[in-house]
Amino acid sequence: MENFTHIDSQGNPSMVDVGGKAITRRTATARSIVVLHEDIMSRLQNEEIHTKKGPVFQTAIIAGVMAAKKTGDLIPLCHPLGLENCQIIIEVNAKHEVVIECTASLTGKTGIEMEALTGASIAALTIYDMCKAFSHEIVIRETRLISKTGGKKDYFFEQ
Secondary structure (H helix, E strand, O other), rough: OOOOOOOOOOOOOOOOOOOOOOOOEEEEEEEEEEEEHHHHHEEEEOOOOOOOOOOOOHHHHHHHHHHHHHHHHHHOOOOOOOOOEEEOOOEEOOOOOEEEEEEEEEEEEEOOOOHHHHHHHHHHHHHHHOOOOOOOEEEEEEEEEEEOOOOOEEEEEOO
Protein backbone atom coordinates (compact mmCIF):
# COMPACT_ATOMS: atom_id res chain seq x y z
CA MET A 1 0.00 0.00 0.00
CA GLU A 2 3.01 2.31 0.24
CA ASN A 3 2.51 3.41 -3.38
CA PHE A 4 -0.85 4.96 -2.57
CA THR A 5 -0.46 8.35 -0.93
CA HIS A 6 -3.86 8.32 0.78
CA ILE A 7 -3.48 4.88 2.40
CA ASP A 8 -1.49 4.41 5.62
CA SER A 9 0.71 1.41 6.48
CA GLN A 10 -2.31 -0.43 7.96
CA GLY A 11 -4.35 0.07 4.78
CA ASN A 12 -6.59 2.80 6.22
CA PRO A 13 -7.50 6.05 4.48
CA SER A 14 -5.18 8.85 5.48
CA MET A 15 -4.72 12.50 4.57
CA VAL A 16 -1.24 13.17 3.19
CA ASP A 17 0.97 15.18 5.55
CA VAL A 18 2.20 18.11 3.45
CA GLY A 19 3.98 19.81 6.33
CA GLY A 20 7.46 19.07 4.98
CA LYS A 21 6.72 19.96 1.35
CA ALA A 22 8.18 23.01 -0.28
CA ILE A 23 5.92 25.92 -1.21
CA THR A 24 5.75 26.28 -4.98
CA ARG A 25 3.64 28.12 -7.54
CA ARG A 26 1.09 25.60 -8.80
CA THR A 27 -1.26 25.80 -11.76
CA ALA A 28 -3.53 23.28 -13.42
CA THR A 29 -5.88 23.33 -16.38
CA ALA A 30 -8.66 20.77 -16.86
CA ARG A 31 -11.10 20.35 -19.71
CA SER A 32 -14.61 18.95 -19.97
CA ILE A 33 -16.50 18.60 -23.22
CA VAL A 34 -20.29 18.74 -23.39
CA VAL A 35 -22.11 17.53 -26.47
CA LEU A 36 -25.53 19.16 -26.76
CA HIS A 37 -28.36 18.03 -29.00
CA GLU A 38 -28.96 20.22 -32.06
CA ASP A 39 -32.26 21.44 -30.50
CA ILE A 40 -30.15 23.02 -27.78
CA MET A 41 -27.33 24.22 -30.02
CA SER A 42 -29.86 25.98 -32.25
CA ARG A 43 -30.49 28.33 -29.30
CA LEU A 44 -26.86 29.51 -29.29
CA GLN A 45 -26.77 33.25 -29.99
CA ASN A 46 -23.77 35.54 -29.51
CA GLU A 47 -21.79 32.71 -27.88
CA GLU A 48 -24.45 32.10 -25.20
CA ILE A 49 -27.52 29.92 -24.69
CA HIS A 50 -30.35 31.65 -22.85
CA THR A 51 -32.92 29.73 -20.84
CA LYS A 52 -35.64 30.63 -18.34
CA LYS A 53 -33.01 29.87 -15.68
CA GLY A 54 -30.68 32.48 -17.18
CA PRO A 55 -27.56 32.53 -19.36
CA VAL A 56 -26.18 28.99 -19.44
CA PHE A 57 -22.46 29.58 -19.97
CA GLN A 58 -22.22 32.53 -17.58
CA THR A 59 -23.98 30.52 -14.88
CA ALA A 60 -21.70 27.53 -15.54
CA ILE A 61 -18.62 29.73 -15.11
CA ILE A 62 -19.83 30.91 -11.71
CA ALA A 63 -20.74 27.37 -10.64
CA GLY A 64 -17.35 26.02 -11.74
CA VAL A 65 -15.41 28.65 -9.81
CA MET A 66 -17.56 28.07 -6.71
CA ALA A 67 -16.97 24.31 -6.97
CA ALA A 68 -13.20 24.66 -7.43
CA LYS A 69 -13.10 26.72 -4.23
CA LYS A 70 -15.00 23.93 -2.38
CA THR A 71 -13.02 20.94 -3.68
CA GLY A 72 -11.64 20.12 -0.22
CA ASP A 73 -15.24 19.83 1.03
CA LEU A 74 -16.32 17.59 -1.83
CA ILE A 75 -13.49 15.06 -2.28
CA PRO A 76 -12.45 13.04 0.75
CA LEU A 77 -8.87 13.63 1.95
CA CYS A 78 -8.31 16.62 -0.35
CA HIS A 79 -6.67 19.49 1.49
CA PRO A 80 -8.73 22.67 1.70
CA LEU A 81 -6.89 25.22 -0.41
CA GLY A 82 -7.09 28.97 -0.71
CA LEU A 83 -7.13 29.44 -4.46
CA GLU A 84 -5.39 32.55 -5.73
CA ASN A 85 -7.09 32.38 -9.11
CA CYS A 86 -9.65 30.32 -10.98
CA GLN A 87 -10.67 31.10 -14.55
CA ILE A 88 -13.18 29.21 -16.66
CA ILE A 89 -13.47 29.65 -20.41
CA ILE A 90 -16.37 28.14 -22.33
CA GLU A 91 -16.30 27.98 -26.13
CA VAL A 92 -18.07 26.09 -28.87
CA ASN A 93 -15.58 24.34 -31.16
CA ALA A 94 -15.81 23.51 -34.88
CA LYS A 95 -17.55 20.20 -34.05
CA HIS A 96 -20.29 22.15 -32.21
CA GLU A 97 -19.13 20.77 -28.86
CA VAL A 98 -19.06 22.95 -25.76
CA VAL A 99 -15.48 23.02 -24.48
CA ILE A 100 -14.93 24.06 -20.88
CA GLU A 101 -11.43 24.83 -19.62
CA CYS A 102 -10.80 25.57 -15.97
CA THR A 103 -7.43 26.94 -14.88
CA ALA A 104 -6.73 27.21 -11.16
CA SER A 105 -3.62 28.44 -9.40
CA LEU A 106 -2.09 29.00 -6.00
CA THR A 107 1.22 29.20 -4.19
CA GLY A 108 1.30 26.36 -1.69
CA LYS A 109 2.48 22.95 -0.58
CA THR A 110 -0.08 20.82 -2.37
CA GLY A 111 -2.82 20.82 -4.89
CA ILE A 112 -4.36 22.22 -7.70
CA GLU A 113 -5.30 19.57 -10.23
CA MET A 114 -8.37 18.36 -8.33
CA GLU A 115 -9.59 21.96 -8.10
CA ALA A 116 -9.27 22.44 -11.86
CA LEU A 117 -10.97 19.08 -12.54
CA THR A 118 -13.79 19.89 -10.11
CA GLY A 119 -14.32 23.32 -11.66
CA ALA A 120 -14.55 21.91 -15.19
CA SER A 121 -16.82 19.05 -14.06
CA ILE A 122 -19.31 21.22 -12.19
CA ALA A 123 -19.42 23.74 -15.02
CA ALA A 124 -20.34 20.83 -17.34
CA LEU A 125 -23.01 19.56 -14.94
CA THR A 126 -24.45 23.07 -14.70
CA ILE A 127 -24.77 23.22 -18.48
CA TYR A 128 -26.57 19.86 -18.37
CA ASP A 129 -28.92 21.07 -15.64
CA MET A 130 -29.78 24.30 -17.41
CA CYS A 131 -30.35 22.66 -20.82
CA LYS A 132 -32.14 19.43 -19.89
CA ALA A 133 -35.57 21.05 -20.32
CA PHE A 134 -34.83 21.31 -24.06
CA SER A 135 -33.44 17.78 -24.46
CA HIS A 136 -31.88 15.01 -22.39
CA GLU A 137 -29.65 14.19 -25.37
CA ILE A 138 -26.64 15.68 -23.60
CA VAL A 139 -23.31 13.92 -23.13
CA ILE A 140 -20.59 15.06 -20.79
CA ARG A 141 -17.35 13.50 -21.89
CA GLU A 142 -13.61 13.71 -21.77
CA THR A 143 -13.06 15.43 -18.47
CA ARG A 144 -9.27 15.39 -18.18
CA LEU A 145 -6.23 17.17 -16.90
CA ILE A 146 -4.60 19.25 -19.65
CA SER A 147 -1.62 20.61 -17.72
CA LYS A 148 -0.14 20.91 -14.26
CA THR A 149 2.90 22.83 -13.05
CA GLY A 150 4.54 22.96 -9.63
CA GLY A 151 5.00 20.22 -7.09
CA LYS A 152 6.99 17.06 -7.84
CA LYS A 153 6.66 17.18 -11.61
CA ASP A 154 4.92 19.08 -14.35
CA TYR A 155 2.45 17.46 -16.73
CA PHE A 156 1.30 18.49 -20.17
CA PHE A 157 -1.26 16.52 -22.20
CA GLU A 158 0.00 16.07 -25.73
CA GLN A 159 -2.91 16.46 -28.09
